[in-house]
Amino acid sequence: MSVDVGSTDEFVPGKPRVFDVNGREVLVVNWRDDWFALRNVCPHQTEILATGGVTEEIGPGERVGQLRVTGRALIACPRHVWTFDLRTGQCTVDPSLRVRAYRVLVQDGRVLVDDGRPERSPRRPAQTVEAADRAR
């Protein structure tokens, strides 16, 4: 089911925003013409991921001592700086850790997060986390 998290111009590239998607905090971020959504909890010590840095992956160059930018988009948990693939949620430094990833679609200028549930009712907008707090 698609959850509408706002219009594309409400997002600043590289700056995640957090939404309540079916009772779970999900971060949504725009990075280099691409859109990503991850569960907003680091599986290591339950830190909040959304305040971490969005970066490009640095990979090995041809020889030891050389580096190269690989193009893979990552987010670094702000606590211990472990990095996660923004597309798949896979932790790049600990193979046993993974964050739930959601597919994101952009349609008619709206950003839609696929929450993995079957379509039942019309698209409805999600609340940002701050709005959800205020409502309680």
Add this chain to the structure above:
Amino acid sequence: MELRNGSAPVVPGSDYDAFERDILAQNAIERVVLGYDIGLQSTAIVHRYLARDVARAANDWTVENWLARDDRLYGMVLVSTAIPEDAAAEIRRVGVNERMVAVALGCNGLGRPFGEPAYHPIFEAAEELGLPIVIQVGSDIASDMPNPPVAGGLPSTYAEFRAHAPHTHWAHTTSLIAEGVFTRFPKLKALLVGGGAAWIPAWLWNVDYWYKMTAAAYPWVERLPSEYFLEHIRVSTHSLEQPPQPERLGKALGLIDGIDRVILYTSGYPDEDWETAGQIATRLPAEWHERVFRTNAEELFRWPMRVTPPQEELVARDAAGGR
């Protein structure tokens, strides 16, 4: 330990008759790798060309005066590390002798842990010849080296030097991994001698933690440091810890899957604390013994193609009452 040959005390480890009695005469010994003692510190000779030539002379002396006396004896190519290119040349010169089965690194002649890129020619030569490198505690001991052999400063007591023996192991191993030595030389292996082994789980957990925080700075470290360790590093039993409850050593070590492939027996003879295989066996689980006392060493060192005597010779020896 004072070894006597005639009436005069001799330097431990220099008396072949004592060595034959203490080590070779044990029925179970098939092969012995000789690894120097104080000679490892020849790298610390300040005149680096003298250091290089002492190592060369030591290698020739080992071949002529030791390896020639018993075909169960094997040697390590001693290299002075202060001029890495010369060390590589020495590996290529002496390492072709099939009785040379490893490279013994003297102390770190450049004052930096062994992963330092300037040392890489040594590893290139070693890998090329299929020889593992051996790093022994005590080679880094010279008190006027810029860095101490023990973290935190020069120790006041020899007892502390012994207790903290693994410190240089940790420094060298982290360096080898972080500087991509095993990425550049994937067939290379290293043996750590003289620092015991009980620390292995704690150290692996620690180094993996700090790696994860900084992995982007070393992208040529493509796997967890602990994975490189289990594949490329071996640890000898010399100075193996002695808990009051011996079974706890196996319990501690056993938390690392595959640890039985990492640990291998070295006597440490004629060090004050040298131990027979029987003594070590009481502290390690029986199911590890085959690997610790034989297989891991068989797999690590570069043995000549025919390493055990042919069957008919074994039969003849038995008939003559053993050697």
Add this chain to the structure above:
Amino acid sequence: MSSYSGPIVDIDVHNSPATPAEIREYLPAKWNDVKSLIPAVPTTNLLVGYFTPVPHVRRTDGGPPASSYKVIKEDLLDPFNYYKAILTHNIGQYPELLNQYYMVDVCRAANDWMVDRWLSLDERLAAVMVVPTPMIEEAVAEIHRLGDHPQIVGILFASNPLRRPLGDPIYHPIYAAAVQHGLAVTSHIGIEHASTYPAGPPASLMASTGTLHGSAGHHISSFITHGVFEKFPDIKLILKEYGIALLPSLIWRLDAQYQRLRRESPWVKRYPSEYMHDHLSLSTQPLETGERTHDLAEYLSVIDGIEDMLCFSSDYPHTSMDDHMYVARKLPSAWHRKLFYENACRSYGWPLPPIDVEPQLDHAVA
């Protein structure tokens, strides 16, 4: 897996001035032209990412993390049943300053700042004091000056300009003064200088921290060989941020040297492990972890009584900080009472906290 909701003593919280001006306020005017409060310690460059303040602290009141009491109160003290938090400066390397006369005044100013701007705010807060270690007499004088403050509970070594293991006799007048005032001796990582790393200076964060447990071991053994525990039977040594998995191997290796130690030193009368059990505590952070949840607990349990030597710390707000729930999950619930408050209360001389609720004991590994 177990949780914990009982009282907490956190022995390592790094409060920080919002700006250097906060500390300069306490410096004599003659130093107004000197620019830097922070010494140049090159190896610390390796730790730049490590010291990066963590946005975990979502509200900062505009200043750097942990520079606001209000924020620490809302982040740590109130939500988590904190009985005490020990403020450990950030991280207190002032003794590395090269001009010793400036250095002494900066250490004094940092201590005055701590007392004036922090300790008066909350009785849950305690602190360790910086001592100008390269000037032994001045260090002793500073301990006498502030050592009776009820909320100052220890002296801090976060740097080691004399580059000797901490048990070295040169430091003993400092320990005599500390013991007079009931202060624990605290060693925090950062005291390792490039020149004291084994085999050469570290070239990576992995290398600098991968050998930290070596440094811890030597400082501990030097306390034993130089008789600090014999000369000062009430002294407590607290090591912070070295980790704890170093203990089993260290204890076995030191005990194996008992006979040699007795031959070489007139001070060794008991096994090292006995001295360590009676006088030493280590902070749990950064908690090591193996592949399986219980690996660390299994490894530690090869030493009887090791739970008497552990004290919880968060290292708030640094990047390697530990969540107390994470620590509770990884270590046996049977140890929780000791590691979350009892051991620290004993080491620092506090009465045990009133317990309204017993710590939760789930079906965790014992």
